Every structure is written in structure tokens, then in C-alpha cells.
Amino acid sequence: MTEDAPRNGGQLARVFALLTAAFAAWAAYALATSSMPPLAADRGRIDSAIELNLIVSGVVFLGAHLALVLVLLRRPREARIPRENIRVEMLWTALTAAILVALLVNSEIDARALAGGDEGADAPKPVVVEVVAQQFAWNFRLPGEDGIFGRTDPRLVDQAELNFIGLDKKDPASEDDILLPQGLLILPAGREIKVRLRSLDVIHSFFVASFRVKRDAMPGLQGEFTFTPTTPGSFELACAEHCGLGHYRMRGLIEVVPEAEWAGKVKEATQ
Amino acid sequence: MSGNASSQSFLSRYVFSLDHRVIGLQYLFTAMALALVGGLLALIVRIQIAWPDHDFGLISALLPQGFDEGVMKPEFYAALFTMHGTIMIFFVLSAALIGGFGNYLIPLQVGAKDMAFPRLNALSYWIYAVSSVIMLSSFVVPSGPAASGWTAYPPLSALKGAIPGSNLGQDLWLVAMALFIVSFTLGGLNFLATILALRKPELSMMDLPLFTWSMLFVAILGLLAFPSLTAASVMLLLDRHAGTSFFIPMGLVLSGDPVPGGGGSPILWQHLFWFLGHPEVYILMLPSLGITSDLFTVFTGRRVFGYRSMVIAMALISGMSFLVWGHHMFVSGMSPFLGSAFAVTTTLIAVPSGVKVFNWIATLWNRPLQLTTPMLWALGIFSLFVTGGLSGIWLGQTQIDIQLHDTAFVVGHFHIIMAGAALFGVFAGLHYWFPLFFGRLMSERLGAAHFLLTFVFYYATFFPMHLAGLRGQVRRVYDPYQYEYLKPLQSMNAFITWAAVALALAQILFFINFFWSLKRGAPSGAHPWAAESLEWTEPESLAEGV
Ligand SMILES: [Cu+2]
Numbered sequence: 094m095t096e097d098a099p100r101n102g103g104q105l106a107r108v109f110a111l112l113t114a115a116f117a118a119w120a121a122y123a124l125a126t127s128s129m130p131p132l133a134a135d136r137g138r139i140d141s142a143i144e145l146n147l148i149v150s151g152v153v154f155l156g157a158h159l160a161l162v163l164v165l166l167r168r169p170r171e172a173r174i175p176r177e178n179i180r181v182e183m184l185w186t187a188l189t190a191a192i193l194v195a196l197l198v199n200s201e202i203d204a205r206a207l208a209g210g211d212e213g214a215d216a217p218k219p220v221v222v223e224v225v226a227q228q229f230a231w232n233f234r235l236p237g238e239d240g241i242f243g244r245t246d247p248r249l250v251d252q253a254e255l256n257f258i259g260l261d262k263k264d265p266a267s268e269d270d271i272l273l274p275q276g277l278l279i280l281p282a283g284r285e286i287k288v289r290l291r292s293l294d295v296i297h298s299f300f301v302a303s304f305r306v307k308r309d310a311m312p313g314l315q316g317e318f319t320f321t322p323t324t325p326g327s328f329e330l331a332c333a334e335h336c337g338l339g340h341y342r343m344r345g346l347i348e349v350v351p352e353a354e355w356a357g358k359v360k361e362a363t364q
Numbered sequence: 365m366s367g368n369a370s371s372q373s374f375l376s377r378y379v380f381s382l383d384h385r386v387i388g389l390q391y392l393f394t395a396m397a398l399a400l401v402g403g404l405l406a407l408i409v410r411i412q413i414a415w416p417d418h419d420f421g422l423i424s425a426l427l428p429q430g431f432d433e434g435v436m437k438p439e440f441y442a443a444l445f446t447m448h449g450t451i452m453i454f455f456v457l458s459a460a461l462i463g464g465f466g467n468y469l470i471p472l473q474v475g476a477k478d479m480a481f482p483r484l485n486a487l488s489y490w491i492y493a494v495s496s497v498i499m500l501s502s503f504v505v506p507s508g509p510a511a512s513g514w515t516a517y518p519p520l521s522a523l524k525g526a527i528p529g530s531n532l533g534q535d536l537w538l539v540a541m542a543l544f545i546v547s548f549t550l551g552g553l554n555f556l557a558t559i560l561a562l563r564k565p566e567l568s569m570m571d572l573p574l575f576t577w578s579m580l581f582v583a584i585l586g587l588l589a590f591p592s593l594t595a596a597s598v599m600l601l602l603d604r605h606a607g608t609s610f611f612i613p614m615g616l617v618l619s620g621d622p623v624p625g626g627g628g629s630p631i632l633w634q635h636l637f638w639f640l641g642h643p644e645v646y647i648l649m650l651p652s653l654g655i656t657s658d659l660f661t662v663f664t665g666r667r668v669f670g671y672r673s674m675v676i677a678m679a680l681i682s683g684m685s686f687l688v689w690g691h692h693m694f695v696s697g698m699s700p701f702l703g704s705a706f707a708v709t710t711t712l713i714a715v716p717s718g719v720k721v722f723n724w725i726a727t728l729w730n731r732p733l734q735l736t737t738p739m740l741w742a743l744g745i746f747s748l749f750v751t752g753g754l755s756g757i758w759l760g761q762t763q764i765d766i767q768l769h770d771t772a773f774v775v776g777h778f779h780i781i782m783a784g785a786a787l788f789g790v791f792a793g794l795h796y797w798f799p800l801f802f803g804r805l806m807s808e809r810l811g812a813a814h815f816l817l818t819f820v821f822y823y824a825t826f827f828p829m830h831l832a833g834l835r836g837q838v839r840r841v842y843d844p845y846q847y848e849y850l851k852p853l854q855s856m857n858a859f860i861t862w863a864a865v866a867l868a869l870a871q872i873l874f875f876i877n878f879f880w881s882l883k884r885g886a887p888s889g890a891h892p893w894a895a896e897s898l899e900w901t902e903p904e905s906l907a908e909g910v
Pocket residue numbers: 226227229296297298332333334335336340343
């Protein structure tokens with residue numbers, strides 16, 4: 094049976110090689126021309142990292158598939174390659190490791206920069222926003238002029254009264270808190286935003302594709318992260334973690350407006 | 365074989381057999397049946413993603429509880445992808461590669477008469493069979509099967525009111541998973557004992573086929589990693605029924621009502637789950653890597669290049685697979701330092717993987733290849749391993765993972781590397797060992813056609829998912845087009861679904877080939893391939909034309 098099996102260089106090999114080449118070319122072309130939602134925050138590092146990886150992995154991908162095509166098409170002569178060669182094996186282990194370490198270093202530099210938090214003392218204070226996720230809606234709160242969020246208590250949650258986050262109205266700090274309508278967040282362009290993220294029930298995930306921002310809302314914990322929206326416009330907030338039957342419609346809207354118009358727009362929305 | 369065949373009843377010979385070969389085939393046939401279920405679920409999921417307001421007609425008549433006048437209910441959609449993932453990962457791929465090939469081949473490849481503990485071996489199959497039935501039975505429960513994803517993250521999986529599937533369906537899921545793990549660990553013990561203690565004295569470890577090596581590592585991974593999910597399953601069952609709060613924090617409010625209890629942490633589950641979950645990925649990969657290397661040895665006519673470094677690479681991949689689980693949680697808010705540590709381990713695990721690819725190229729380079737069907741599948745694994753490995757490197761970098769986590773990119777990635785390589789490994793093994801199992805050959809012509817179609821449509825299905833993920837398409841959504849920015853992706857999703865349908869249709873060729881060859885395939889003789897591993901060369905191990 095093995096004697097009359099198809100060989101490399103034969104018809105079956107040519108068909109397989111053609112399909113492999115077609116796939117590899119299509120895949121490389123599709124990825125190279127692929128797009129992401131237009132960037133609208135200060136997180137272009139993520140885009141650059143993806144571009145860098147596209148090039149590095151593109152070369153490896155095409156190289157490996159070219160090797161496969163050549164193996165299939167070439168009518169072989171007797172190989173002179175031995176079955177072991179420690180030198181060569183060490184060489185390509187080192188090469189792989191070097192590329193990976195370089196990517197890793199790049200990723201660490203980016204991760205530190207994206208985590209932020211070490212701006213100079215003269216940088217303006219970030220705008221703090223509390224985001225409270227629940228099945229299947231987003232609640233947004235600004236602390237108001239005092240800069241302090243009023244106390245909340247899960248026992249005070251009253252959906253009929255529209256008190257979704259259980260705000261304690263007896264706490265003086267809560268008086269000037271601004272509760273935006275569910276699912277709508279208004280932010281000033283060009284200001285750093287500090288999000289305090291939590292969840293009332295199950296795990297949700299705060300994902301704005303255009304901002305390159307994603308963070309799980311973990312019940313019982315408060316997450317904190319920052320980003321700076323750069324472009325005015327409206328952007329969709331998606332829930333990225335499966336959170337129940339309404340996961341697919343847990344959509345929010347983030348309106349980014351010029352800083353000068355921000356306070357007015359917020360007032361307008363809360364009336 | 366001992367005993368007189370005619371004096372044994374059908375039941376004791378084929379059903380309650382203690383023979384490792386029969387048990388291996390039992391695993392394979394059970395997994396094959398479950399693959400049909402898992403595949404059908406995937407197709408329904410794909411149709412829903414492409415055309416969310418689709419009227420399912422016939423399918424909705426079959427599963428009435430999941431539909432509302434032909435239109436799928438969102439909770440049913442969640443149950444479908446949950447059950448698809450669970451069934452395929454554990455009950456199909458793990459069971460076929462490890463339960464099926466492992467049981468049949470380990471004793472033969474190490475020159476043992478049977479497994480070290482034949483009774484335990486039969487027991488592990490039967491526990492697996494029972495756990496499969498429990499898992500499937502949740503489809504007839506009124507509140508439907510578990511719907512919290514194959515990862516079953518609490519509180520969604522802990523609170524009965526969080527989603528309909530978090531009722532009886534979730535309990536059945538947890539019990540079935542715990543039993544599956546019991547079965548898997550019993551099997552692992554048996555594998556270890558057999559490879560280490562029953563190996564023919566003159567056979568050194570460094571002469572073993574790489575498939576046997578992969579089984580050794582798989583057994584160790586299973587023994588060390590799987591119990592953490594058994595423990596987690598018991599804890600979650602206690603949270604659900606005994607009033608504990610391992611995974612439920614204080615002060616939750618579900619649909620306006622306070623949740624009693626509290627003090628636990630949902631992230632604890634993620635650590636326990638992924639401590640099993642990531643080694644499980646390698647449990648699915650390693651057998652395919654072993655099979656690929658062994659087939660390259662057979663069909664190039666020379667031993668695989670760098671056998672020794674292949675073993676070392678497998679050992680490193682196995683060892684490191686215990687240290688990478690946190691990369692599933694980069695955006696969970698974990699400490700950035702912890703994130704960095706997991707990024708380092710995740711990226712470095714690609715080094716031994718890269719070594720394997722280079723060694724394979726050196727094995728194939730400038731050699732006359734015999735492009736038999738099993739060899740075609742092995743070459744397909746080579747391609748998938750490269751493609752899926754590279755996208756894995758993307759996801760291992762924390763800054764890129766921020767954007768791509770929980771998107772279709774991840775779905776494309778793991779279907780290519782884990783599911784794809786494992787599935788191709790099953791096909792490679794089935795074609796290669798079919799003569800050993802049944803004394804006949806499968807049709808090479810049909811085999812080649814099935815391979816080429818599967819290769820094309822597998823990539824056509826899963827590669828575009830990377831593009832959808834880059835454009836921000838989140839996973840596990842019942843209707844992506846609720847989002848304005850995802851509306852333009854409908855045509856891409858429709859393309860993927862058509863490719864998935866074609867992929868499914870191509871599998872008909874396999875089933876025709878398999879069952880036709882079982883009855884009518886050309887007799888293979890004792891030595892159909894020029895293979896030198898013991899399962900072919902020891903006369904004792906040859907099939908007796910079952
Ligand atoms: Cu959500």
C-alpha cells in the first residue's frame with residue numbers, strides 16, 4: 094500500500110500545495126488589510142503593537158507555509174540532513190527565544206504606559222466616573238462639585254424608584270452626585286478619565302472598541318483604570334463578558350464632547 | 365487474546381470488556397456519536413450569529429423549549445454554546461485522543477499485555493459514559509442545560525436567578541464534569557503505571573514513539589491539574605445548595621433583590637478553573653503533536669529530526685502549561701505584576717513550540733514523502749500549529765489582549781490551535797490505526813478528498829473570525845447587530861456560517877469512508893505502513909478482524 098502512495102511532486106501534492114499557497118496568501122492579505130474601529134483615545138500603543146505583531150508573525154506564517162509548499166512540490170533527492178544536530182537546534186531555539194523576548198519587552202513597556210498613573214504633579218486632575226454594571230445595563234455616576242461619591246448600600250437598591258445603585262440620599266456627599274441616565278455616559282474630550290468599575294450581580298466587562306479599553310466588572314471588587322478620549326463623537330460601550338440572556342443587548346453609549354460643552358451637556362442629559 | 369471467543373457472550377466481549385482494545389474503541393465510538401451532537405450545536409449557533417431573526421422551522425420543532433415561534437430564545441443560545449464547548453473539549457476530543465487512542469495503543473507501543481489495571485480501565489470508560497449521559501440529559505430539563513459558558517464563571521453559574529440554565533442544568537453540568545474528571549484521573553493513573561512499570565525491559569524510554577511520550581505527559585497533566593476543577597465543582601455545588609459563599613461576594617443585588625450570603629470571590633473560581641483549563645488545552649495538543657511526529661517518521665522513512673529535543677520540548681510545554689493559566693484573566697483587574705509574570709510564561713512556552721516546528725521542517729526537508737491520508741492530516745496539523753500558535757503569541761501580550769480578549773479573535777485562535785489540531789489528530793490517528801483496529805484499510809481516495817475539503821473549509825470558517833475580532837466583535841452574543849459598529853460584519857458572519865455548513869457537509873465523506881471501509885475496505889495485511897513501532901511489529905497485537 095505504501096509503495097503506491099502519492100508522493101511529493103505528484104498530483105495530490107500539487108493540489109494540496111496550491112490550496113496551502115492560496116490560503117496563506119489570502120490570510121496574509123486579509124490580515125494586512127484588516128481594520129480596527131477608528132482609534133478615539135490615547136491608546137495607539139495597542140494599535141502599534143498589533144502592527145508589529147502582524148509583521149513578525151506574518152513573516153513566520155508565510156515562511157512556514159512556504160516551507161510546506163516547497164516540501165510538497167519538490168521532487169526530493171537523497172537528504173544529507175542528519176537526524177540530530179545540536180548546534181542547529183540551539184541556534185533556532187535561541188532565534189525563537191530572542192524574537193519572543195523582544196515582543197515581551199515591548200509588551201511590558203506598553204503595559205506600564207497604558208496603566209498610567211505617573212503623570213507630573215502639574216497635570217490636571219482626572220475626571221472620575223463610577224461605572225456600575227448590572228444585568229443588563231450600565232449605570233454612570235459623577236461625584237459632583239465636592240469630588241466625593243455619596244455612600245451606596247445594596248439594601249437601598251430600588252428599581253421602581255430608579256435608585257439602581259442603592260445611593261444613600263441621607264449621606265451629605267450624595268447630594269451633588271450626578272446620576273446619568275442608564276446607558277449614557279458623557280465625557281469631555283482630551284481629559285484623562287479615571288473609571289471606578291464595579292458590578293452589582295454577575296461579571297460584566299467594560300469594552301469600548303474605539304478606545305482600546307476593556308476591563309471586567311468583577312462583583313465584590315472595585316476596578317480602576319484610566320484612559321483619555323481624544324475625539325468628540327459617540328462611541329458604543331459593549332459588555333464583553335457573557336452575563337446572562339441579555340448579554341447581547343447590554344449596550345451603552347459614550348458621548349465625547351469638547352471640554353467646554355461638557356458641563357452643559359451633562360446638565361441637559363440629567364434634567 | 366486469552367479465553368475462547370465463542371464462550372464469551374456479546375455483552376462480556378464488547379460491552380463490559382476488560383480488554384484495553386475494546387475499551388479504546390468504546391471511547392472512540394462514544395466520542396464519535398457525541399461529536400455529531402457537538403457539531404450540530406455549533407451549526408445552530410453559527411446560523412444564529414449570521415441571521416439573528418432567522419426562523420429555525422424544523423430545528424425549533426425538535427427542541428421546542430429553546431424557541432419562540434421558530435425564533436431562538438437568547439437563553440437557549442447561551443445553553444447551545446455552553447454545551448458545544450463542554451462536549452467538544454472534554455467529551456469528544458479528550459475522550460477520543462486519550463481514552464480512545466491512549467487505551468488502545470499504550471499497551472501495544474510499550475509491549476505490555478494490557479493496561480496495568482484493566483478493571484480500573486473499564487471503570488473509567490463507564491464513568492465517562494455515565495457522565496456523558498448526565499451532561500446530555502440536561503437538554504430535557506425544563507429550564508434547559510447549563511448556560512454559563514464552558515468556563516461556568518460564577519456568580520452567573522452560582523445564582524439560580526441569573527440565567528435559566530443556572531437551575532438544574534448547571535447542577536447536572538457540575539456533576540457530569542466532576543465525574544468526567546474522576547474518569548480521566550483514573551485513566552491517567554493507569555497510563556502512568558502502564559508506561560513506567562509494564563514497559564518491555566529491553567525498550568528504553570528514548571525508543572518510545574512520541575505518541576506514547578505525549579500520553580505520559582497528558583497523564584501527568586491530568587493527574588495534577590484536573591483535581592482543582594473537581595474541588596471547584598464541589599464548592600460551587602455547595603454555594604448553590606448548602607448556603608456557602610466560596611464564590612459569592614457580599615452585597616450583591618440580582619434583579620433588584622439582595623443576594624443572601626457573601627464573603628467569597630468569583631475570581632477564585634477563575635483561578636481554579638484555569639488551573640485545569642490551560643493544561644487541558646495542552647492535553648488536547650500533545651497527542652496530536654506526538655502523532656504528527658510519529659507519522660512524519662513513518663512517511664518520510666527516517667526518524668523525526670531531533671527526537672530528543674522533541675521529548676524535551678514536550679516536557680517543557682507540559683511543565684510550563686501549569687504556569688500560564690493567568691493569561692485568561694489579564695483584563696480581570698489582576699495585579700499588573702501578576703499579569704507580567706503570566707505574560708512571561710505564556711510567551712516563553714512558545715519557544716519549545718517553535719522548536720517543534722523547526723524540527724518538523726528539518727524532518728520533511730528534501731525527503732521523499734508518502735502522502736497517505738494520515739500523512740496529509742499530519743501536514744495539516746503542522747499548518748494549524750503554526751497559524752494558531754502565532755495568534756496565541758498575540759494574545760499572550762497583555763496590551764494586545766486588552767483589545768482582543770473575549771472577541772471573535774480568541775474564538776478563531778483556539779479553534780485553530782486547540783480544537784483544530786486535536787480534531788486533525790483524531791482523523792490522522794483514525795486513518796493510520798484503522799488497519800490495526802479493524803484489519804482493513806480506509807479508502808485513500810475518499811480520505812484525500814475529505815482532508816482537502818476539511819483543510820479548506822476549516823480555515824474558511826475560523827480564519828475570518830480573527831478579522832471580526834479585530835473589528836471588535838464580542839463573543840457569545842446572541843445578536844451582534846444590536847451594536848451599530850458590528851452591523852457591517854453581518855456579511856462576514858454569513859460567510860463564516862456558510863463555510864461552517866460546508867465543513868460539516870465534508871464530514872459526511874469521512875463517515876461514508878469509515879463505515880464503508882469497516883465492512884468493505886481492502887484487507888490491510890499485518891503491516892500496511894512501513895512502521896517500526898511495536899503496535900505493528902509484535903504479532904500479538906494484530907487485529908483479529910473484529
Ligand atoms: Cu454584561
